Amino acid sequence: MFQPRGLGFDLQFSRGRGGIISRRVFSCLNGRTSKIRSRYTERLDASGGAVNANESSRINSVSHGTMGRGVAVALLALLSSVPGRAQNPAQGVAQVQGVQPGLIEAEKNGRLAVQQNPQDALAHASLGVVLSREGKYGEAVSAYKKAFSLDPTLPGIHLNWGIAEFKQGRFAEAVPPLTAALAADPGSAQARTLLGLSCYGAKQFGEASKHLAIVVKLQPENMELRKVLAQSCLLAKDYPCAESEFRQIVQQNPDSASAHVLMGEALDGLGRTPDAIVEFQAAAKVSPREPEVNFGLGYLYWKSHQYKQAQAAFRDELALDPNHAQSLAYLGDIDMKQDNFEQALPLLEKAVHQRNDIRIAYVDLGAVLMQQKRYPDAMAALEHAIKLDPSQPDAHFRLGRLHQALGDNPAAELEFAKVRELHEKADEDLGSKMSKPSDSSPQ
Secondary structure (H helix, E strand, C coil): CECCCECCCCCCECCECCCCCCHHHHHHHHHHHHHHHHHHHHHHCCCCCCCCCCCCCCECCECCCCCCCCHHHHHHHHHHCCCCCCCCCCCCECCECCCCCCHHHHHHHHHHHHHHCCCCHHHHHHHHHHHHHCCCHHHHHHHHHHHHHHCCCCCCHHHHHHHHHHHCCCHHHHHHHHHHHHHHCCCCHHHHHHHHHHHHHCCCHHHHHHHHHHHHHHCCCCHHHHHHHHHHHHHCCCHHHHHHHHHHHHHHCCCCHHHHHHHHHHHHHCCCHHHHHHHHHHHHHHCCCCCCHHHHHHHHHHHCCCHHHHHHHHHHHHHHCCCCHHHHHHHHHHHHHCCCHHHHHHHHHHHHHHCCCCHHHHHHHHHHHHHCCCHHHHHHHHHHHHHHCCCCHHHHHHHHHHHHHCCCHHHHHHHHHHHHHHHHHHHHHHHHHHHCCCCCCCC
16 A cells, blocks of 8 residues: 555555555455455365376265356355356366265375375375365465475366465465466366466456456356456556446446445546546445545545535545544645645644555645744654655655755755656656557557
């Protein structure tokens, strides 16, 4: 969570051309991945994994009983409580003989088999299946890794390994084995779905959207998985993809405030701020007491210089949460812009008292304190703003003006030189982008 360039949300919002992803959206990321993991794990726990069922007479194939029309449908069943239709999967789940009488006995037999045949990859893999079914996922991973080291070609070993990592919520660790599993079987919906979800959990949003888009295309009715895809696109700043997916979600559920908010975020990322405002207005109408919605609407008005409407929205947010630091900060910013310094000061002071990471509050506070000739306090505020993000020229400029007021011209010139440097860099960045032909340029 960091200060964006360009759009202006401080610290709690995403960097880039667009980005008004609220704290609520970011905080739901871990919650959503945890919920997906727990629900998907409930289905996976009906089996131990997907190690080859035909390698040895010591193991046999059993049905998940939950695959339905593929893993995507199973995920829909998990996330929306819709049961899937059972069918035998193409690749069965390995199961050590003796699991049915009891997992404890199966584990005992599996460990004995490994002890007697330490170089038998299948013995280690079969033990991993039992351990996974017992919920001993860490030990299962160790067993799968050992099996892989003995026989990297053992069918299904990567998928089982990835599932065990996924079940632990170790999403980044699940990505490599699941990538290998998908490479071995590109048509595996299970491997692709798990890989997409693992990438999402590991915050590899571009990769997540790539894989989830394929699954969602095959299962367009899977709205829960579509939500994960939409958020992956949004967090990867693939705004056209995010708009497309959120539009379908909104069409299915027009009374979802969160869908309207995220749709608005995608539209703002595309530079369509008026359309984004419409979506936030819809969200506020559907759920006027939803945290952050009024602030997001106020921010879009603020960005569009519609300050009267912005003030009303920020005050609506403060009616829900009187200590909402960002609403206080932006209300203070509007008052400062309108030279209402006496009104701005208590708002800005309260904002920084609530949180010390809102850069705009410190920049504005420094300006107001300087106007009141409270120079030491102004300098502390501006220096803190620079510490939060030294790449923004406004704080350097104000600090230079402050040094001038104090008669320290050398220090002032250093700050003004930094301002020029930052502006030149911004111009270079823009020039480099403009010099590149767009994807839609004629060939």
